[in-house]
Amino acid sequence: MVGGNLRRLRTAAGISLADLAAAGGIGKTTLHGIELGQANPTLSTLWALATALKVPLGELLEAPASAVEVVRATDDRPRAEGDAVGARLLHRIRIRGTVEVYDIEVAGAEQHSDAHLPGVEECLVVTEGSVTTGPADAAAELEAGDSIRFDAASPHVYQGTGTRNHAVLLMLHPEP
Incomplete structure (x- = not known):
């Protein structure tokens, strides 16, 4: 290795x-x-x-991280509990650069996104409804509470499959 x-x-x-x-x-x-x-x-x-x-x-x-990582709402993941907050680890993303955080709504039409610059990753957590997203050749269907992380330097898709579809999108840009 x-x-x-x-x-x-x-x-x-x-x-x-x-x-x-x-x-x-x-x-x-x-x-x-x-x-x-x-x-x-x-x-x-x-x-x-x-x-x-x-x-x-x-x-x-360490082995390089998989190009696509899907975490389901029902998956057993590491947790930490405090007095008022419980946290479940969804993804660990190593990056030197900038993280942009978006609150997005995803309609039923299929959107094809061109490849971003090399090194750009996307991490999406569905908060309401259901969304199909990921690399164009390996898109995953996600429900509320599910998440996905993938290399966005290849074409990818977004499509809402529920009636109201919301998610939090993190765009991870490496240092130039």
Whole structure:
């Protein structure tokens, strides 16, 4: 997993194998072996590579998040309870940039949205009615209390399927 993450992050950053090896203080052959999954890097090597890529260490260690994540109102999710507020975790979204929050109404007509810039994600929580939304090739039907998170850098759709359809939409824009 580390090797695949390393290669994905290096490529996304536009850094050559030789440049990342130099920035991380390791040999190009060693870095190539790590990316191929043929080497077992030390923690200090991973820290150096994460620092050179300007990403948290966890980005090298964890599997990338799924492109689409649907949470149903009935799903058992982590909760925290206070004196007056109970909170249920719907999604964890890592981002450096800007989050826009919208209160939206979704009519019955199908709306096709063009792809946004690379790195833009959308997270929608249906608060009333029902909505079909998500990537055009993998849209999900959501009821009140359900939510979805997806990469908005591909065409996506919105369509209300109830009589009154409301949702909270978060648009997550990475730093330029």
